[in-house]
Amino acid sequence: MSYLDNRKLPKDTRSCVGGFRYEGHKKQLRPRYAQSEIGEPFIPKFSAIASEGQKIAPPNEDWADNTTVLTGMTTDSYTMDEKIIYTPPIGRVMGRRCSRFVWLLASSLLCIISVVSAPIMCSLPIIAPQVGFSMPPIQCDVDCEGLLFLMAIKTIFLVIAIGVLYWRKAMADMPRLYFARAALTFLVMFILFAFWLFYIVRIMFERYDNYKYIVSYSTSLLDALLWTHYLSVVLLELRRLRSQFIVTIVRDPDGEMHTFNIGACSIQEAATEILRFYTTRFSSFNIQLDNARQTAVAKQSGMQGGTAGFKMYNIEQFGPQEPVSEVNTRALMEAAARRRIGGYAEVMQEEIDFEKRVKKRKYRLMAATEDAFSHVQNTADAGTQKVGINNQMDSLTAAQNVFTWIVRPLTKYLKTTRLQSRHPSAEVTKHIQRCLTLKLSHRTFLQRFFSDRIPQKETVEESKWSVICDESVSSGVEHGTYIVLKSHNADIDYGVQLVCTVSNIPFFNLTEQTKSGDDKFSLKISNESAV
Numbered sequence: 001m002s003y004l005d006n007r008k009l010p011k012d013t014r015s016c017v018g019g020f021r022y023e024g025h026k027k028q029l030r031p032r033y034a035q036s037e038i039g040e041p042f043i044p045k046f047s048a049i050a051s052e053g054q055k056i057a058p059p060n061e062d063w064a065d066n067t068t069v070l071t072g073m074t075t076d077s078y079t080m081d082e083k084i085i086y087t088p089p090i091g092r093v094m095g096r097r098c099s100r101f102v103w104l105l106a107s108s109l110l111c112i113i114s115v116v117s118a119p120i121m122c123s124l125p126i127i128a129p130q131v132g133f134s135m136p137p138i139q140c141d142v143d144c145e146g147l148l149f150l151m152a153i154k155t156i157f158l159v160i161a162i163g164v165l166y167w168r169k170a171m172a173d174m175p176r177l178y179f180a181r182a183a184l185t186f187l188v189m190f191i192l193f194a195f196w197l198f199y200i201v202r203i204m205f206e207r208y209d210n211y212k213y214i215v216s217y218s219t220s221l222l223d224a225l226l227w228t229h230y231l232s233v234v235l236l237e238l239r240r241l242r243s244q245f246i247v248t249i250v251r252d253p254d255g256e257m258h259t260f261n262i263g264a265c266s267i268q269e270a271a272t273e274i275l276r277f278y279t280t281r282f283s284s285f286n287i288q289l290d291n292a293r294q295t296a297v298a299k300q301s302g303m304q305g306g307t308a309g310f311k312m313y314n315i316e317q318f319g320p321q322e323p324v325s326e327v328n329t330r331a332l333m334e335a336a337a338r339r340r341i342g343g344y345a346e347v348m349q350e351e352i353d354f355e356k357r358v359k360k361r362k363y364r365l366m367a368a369t370e371d372a373f374s375h376v377q378n379t380a381d382a383g384t385q386k387v388g389i390n391n392q393m394d395s396l397t398a399a400q401n402v403f404t405w406i407v408r409p410l411t412k413y414l415k416t417t418r419l420q421s422r423h424p425s426a427e428v429t430k431h432i433q434r435c436l437t438l439k440l441s442h443r444t445f446l447q448r449f450f451s452d453r454i455p456q457k458e459t460v461e462e463s464k465w466s467v468i469c470d471e472s473v474s475s476g477v478e479h480g481t482y483i484v485l486k487s488h489n490a491d492i493d494y495g496v497q498l499v500c501t502v503s504n505i506p507f508f509n510l511t512e513q514t515k516s517g518d519d520k521f522s523l524k525i526s527n528e529s530a531v
Contacts, residue, residue: 100173110188111162114225117192118151118218121199125214136209144212147219154222161229172272176474184232191228195221240265245477245502249274252497254290256282268473271485274500275465283452287494288418361416365409366446372405373442399433422454454492464488479504
């Protein structure tokens with residue numbers, strides 16, 4: 001046995017290429033001084049490279065053809081097109097519903113007490129002797145009667161003011177306490193408690209006999225409540241009218257962006273204003289069209305269905321609990337980015353083809369609709385002529401005939417734009433009937449299908465959203481506030497997120513500059529000037 005048989009050979013670090021271990025054909029090592037054979041010299045030719053030690057031969061070019069991976073267990077799978085998982089909305093929480101009902105009941109009771117407190121204060125000196133509570137006789141002169149009339153007028157004003165400002169449906173159910181409204185509520189409760197305490201102790205218990213002073217005291221309570229109402233108008237309404245911040249709204253996933261301005265308010269109030277602006281100004285999000293476009297682009301670029309990802313194999317069989325290293329994760333991300341960047345031509349071509357299809361079917365629908373509307377003539381347009389009196393139809397029959405004329409191009413257009421479920425045949429027929437009755441043109445009829453606002457199937461009573469912010473939603477809005485509003489609706493806003501960034505409006509420093517008095521000019525002409 002040769003001494004090379006017992007010598008530990010150096011480890012081939014190149015035997016793992018790309019995370020795989022390969023096993024090539026093992027070459028039998030020959031001793032440095034082998035036995036002489038026929039046709040071979042006893043001492044081989046001398047080589048300086050061979051004398052330095054064992055030389056590791058590089059792997060063959062076709063090493064993968066003769067290689068067997070010793071494992072087939074997939075431990076981790078990654079894809080770059082993971083769908084965003086939206087947390088399902090929480091159902092109707094009984095505690096929150098009860099708290100809202102209690103708040104409405106308490107606020108209504110407080111408003112009623114505020115309105116009837118002054119009349120009750122004026123009526124108690126008259127009613128008390130009839131129930132056994134001794135009170136001095138009442139004397140009301142002309143000044144007292146004038147104060148009673150003034151109290152009645154102020155009571156009516158208070159009822160109207162409360163009804164206009166507070167007797168309306170709330171726009172949103174906020175997650176946290178509304179500090180401004182709660183503070184005003186406690187202020188009204190304190191005013192009522194203080195006035196009633198003074199009235200019971202100093203007037204009822206001491207049996208005060210000046211009825212004019214009692215009426216004046218009741219009128220003072222109404223004045224305090226009216227001034228509190230004016231303060232609530234300033235804090236709840238006027239404070240938000242002065243623009244102080246700019247809100248930039250970006251809708252995810254399509255990236256549509258709009259901006260608008262708001263005043264000083266809390267984050268939850270700003271979220272309510274943002275949702276109102278989104279509902280009225282943004283175009284409708286078509287989730288079916290967005291999914292179809294992403295699938296088409298993924299197929300065009302070679303990623304079938306957007307699910308072609310990267311897999312990592314556990315070569316060493318350490319177990320499923322072995323964490324993925326940061327280096328491998330970064331390599332996966334870079335490979336995915338390179339694959340996406342390389343497919344921009346396919347994505348661009350797919351977008352161009354889709355726009356061509358939509359325009360072609362849109363103009364076909366316009367031509368068919370114009371032709372159909374031109375063939376339907378209102379009998380009133382003929383005047384006194386009795387042309388075609390035997391072919392008269394009611395509006396519904398005429399609408400059905402027009403719908404039969406345009407149903408094929410309309411169906412193709414709606415299938416292309418993924419809006420077929422939003423426009424059932426019954427609604428389309430009713431829309432045609434309305435347009436024919438009101439003598440509207442075919443362009444007005446088609447605007448329903450070409451508009452970026454998708455009609456709702458039914459009345460939306462409640463829209464479920466959640467607000468995500470680093471600060472408490474009851475705190476005030478300031479420069480740099482970052483808000484994310486996530487939709488939990490199952491219909492038109494499914495999967496929508498609104499990314500909102502708040503920035504303040506700067507202070508504008510304007511200076512006046514006087515116009516220069518030198519308004520005389522000269523014409524410079526050289527020899528090369530063209531005349």
